[in-house]
Amino acid sequence: MKIRRFFGKDMREALSQVKAELGSDAVIMSNRKVADGIELVAAYDKEPEAKLSVPKPASKAPGQKAVPSLSEIIGDDGPDSLKALLEKQHGSSAQPQSQKDTSANAQHANEIASHLNFSDDFIDEVEAAQPQPQSRASRYEQADAFPSHQASSIDETAPNQSDELAQIKEELASLRNVLQYQVADLMEAKNKRQKPVHQYLITRLTDMGLSHALATQLINYTPAHYNEREAWVYLLNLLANRINVTGNDILTAQGAVALVGPTGTGKTTTVAKLAARYAQKYGPESVAMITIDTYRIAAFEQLATYGKIIGCTVRKAQTSEELADLLFQLRHKRLVLIDTAGFSQRDSRLIKQIKQFDNGQMPQVKKYLVAQANTQYPALQRIIKAYDEIELSGCIFTKLDECYSLGEVLSAAVEYQLPVSYVTDGQKVPEDIKIAEAKSLVSAAAKLYKKYGLNHTSSNNAIKTA
Missing domain, CATH: 3.40.50.300 (P-loop containing nucleotide triphosphate hydrolases)
Structure with missing residues (x-):
């Protein structure tokens, strides 16, 4: 019994190499994904006829090691036969979670051995066995079947995600405020260049205690051709006209x-x-x-x-x-x-x-x-x-x-x-x-x-x- 490794860009190509070099009697021991594709480990009992160039000796020479059997290679003391190996691999599918990787390899070997002719249907089944992305509906259905400890771990991560979202929103709001401040500063600088007298008068009105909104509103009614003194007097009169007074209403009423x-x-x-x-x-x-x-x-x-x-x-x-x-x-x-x-x-x-x-x-x-x-x-x-x-x-x-x-x-x-x-x-x-x-x-x-x-x-x- 000998073991060979084969590499292919996908499962179909790797299995084709195994069939071409080792024949249909080979047993797939394991398969795994690598960087460039798929790696298969195959075992065979005898050299393929296409590769036989030197006849095997009738008896081993003194001191020569015996060819290791399939049981010795996989570390099992069971019968060295393909049928017994398949039966043992089939029974190992019910092993606990700690032996998950070995059970997966045995299951692949069982499926491959049951289709020794390497038909296209078998290759499609092997490729379909690879992990596929789940839809959102299937993920929601599986979430209901999670164990309690897994559900609790998911619930624990939810507050962390909420905190992260809240932090992101706070940072975005802060950036927006900074941008608004910068834009307002640019607009104010532009207005100062275009209407320096008006901007100066707005500053005087706000320093006098008026709100910026009211000061801007009053400035908009000021004629553009007024100089500083004329505009200031005009603004004070305009402000007086905006104030509503009631007169001596309490002392003259009943x-x-x-x-x-x-x-x-x-x-x-x-x-x-x-x-x-x-x-x-x-x-x-x-x-x-x-x-x-x-x-x-x-x-x-x-x-x-x-x-x-x-x-x-x-x-x-x-x-x-x-x-x-x-x-x-x-x-x-x-x-x-x-x-x-x-x-x-x-x-x-x-x-x-x-x-x-x-x-x-x-x-x-x-x-x-x-x-x-x-x-x-x-x-x-x-x-x-x-x-x-x-x-x-x-x-x-x-x-x-x-x-x-x-x-x-x-x-x-x-x-x-x-x-x-x-x-x-x-x-x-x-x-x-x-x-x-x-x-x-x-x-x-x-x-x-x-x-x-x-x-x-x-x-x-x-x-x-x-």
């Missing part, structure tokens, strides 16, 4: 008015100022004040102190029902001013307070937003959005005397179409409250910018190093 807004904006003091002004015009008996601020310590006492000075009625309500009853009792008053509790725009109690004015039994109450004039623009946006559920009749800007920039509140008032009613600039009651005027507000914003915003007027202290 009914109930509630001041709402975040904490610390000066609502209580503003209520006292309005009440004092109204009492000066119509008498103290024509005005009353109600507080629903039950959270701040001594809130009612503070308003009651103002009431004693003014000489008007002051009441306190803890629920919406009490507020409705008090408004009914004070219906003979020309003006009833309601002081509300101050909450952050992110506080859930703010929504509860807003709903007090919509219980069905409440008479119509006008709501005015009280905001500090020195509030940052993003904070102003969120404050206004927090009161989207109620209809605001106007707003009151307080603490103008503490501002270094006034463009933020003007920008918010224009962009959200919020009418401006009054402004306050001090703690004196009732002196430090004024009716809002658009040109006065824009003029004050320009003066603050000239005083604190320009490079030659702002103080830039050098950083001291040790």
